[in-house]
Amino acid sequence: MIPVPTLALEEAHPGIICGVDEVGRGPWAGPLIAAAVILDRGAIPEGIRDSKTLTKKRLAELAALIRESAAVAIGAVEVPELDRIGLTAANDLAMARAVEGLPTRPALALTDGRRAPRAMPCPALPVIKGDGKSLSIAAASIVAKVYRDDLMKALALRHPGYGWETNAGYGTLIHREALKNLGITCEHRRCFKPVQRVLSEESGIDY
Numbered sequence: 001m002i003p004v005p006t007l008a009l010e011e012a013h014p015g016i017i018c019g020v021d022e023v024g025r026g027p028w029a030g031p032l033i034a035a036a037v038i039l040d041r042g043a044i045p046e047g048i049r050d051s052k053t054l055t056k057k058r059l060a061e062l063a064a065l066i067r068e069s070a071a072v073a074i075g076a077v078e079v080p081e082l083d084r085i086g087l088t089a090a091n092d093l094a095m096a097r098a099v100e101g102l103p104t105r106p107a108l109a110l111t112d113g114r115r116a117p118r119a120m121p122c123p124a125l126p127v128i129k130g131d132g133k134s135l136s137i138a139a140a141s142i143v144a145k146v147y148r149d150d151l152m153k154a155l156a157l158r159h160p161g162y163g164w165e166t167n168a169g170y171g172t173l174i175h176r177e178a179l180k181n182l183g184i185t186c187e188h189r190r191c192f193k194p195v196q197r198v199l200s201e202e203s204g205i206d207y
Contacts, residue, residue: 003132015107019136027169035144073101
């Protein structure tokens with residue numbers, strides 16, 4: 001059964017509560033993106049769920065509805081910065097940037113995951129599988145996914161052949177073959193082992 005998120009966590013805490021989720025930890029290419037959402041509890045779009053359980057069409061519809069009715073901000077960590085600071089720090093930074101971008105500073109951020117991100121601009125409460133429990137986190141997961149998918153489609157036009165318009169930078173067969181045949185781009189994460197292997201083959205240096 002698909003879990004149905006509620007406002008129970010939001011209503012258990014006083015003040016303005018936002019939900020935060022990230023997308024893009026696993027891809028070999030492209031930025032890591034986080035979204036922060038403060039829902040208008042009187043105008044919550046119906047059908048908000050964990051983004052992984054929704055069709056692309058429904059994701060796009062819900063993302064538009066959430067942006068119309070809620071306060072939304074995006075936080076991004078581009079590839080050069082991700083390579084420099086590492087994936088965990090990039091995850092924390094993207095979430096912090098998303099919360100910082102909100103028009104109102106929340107009293108608490110509900111974040112998806114097992115640990116609270118460091119350097120958040122407000123207190124944070126980690127929620128394991130939060131996108132299946134909290135409507136605010138689920139809304140953030142939808143906005144973040146649609147934003148990043150659209151971004152990767154745009155990057156695919158600049159770097160054709162890797163299949164980013166469909167694989168969003170993940171290590172699919174098309175992407176793996178393109179890495180071998182076309183080499184790496186400026187959007188590839190050099191800290192990732194599959195990319196390092198291509199670099200080592202090209203340069204003769206063992207990374």
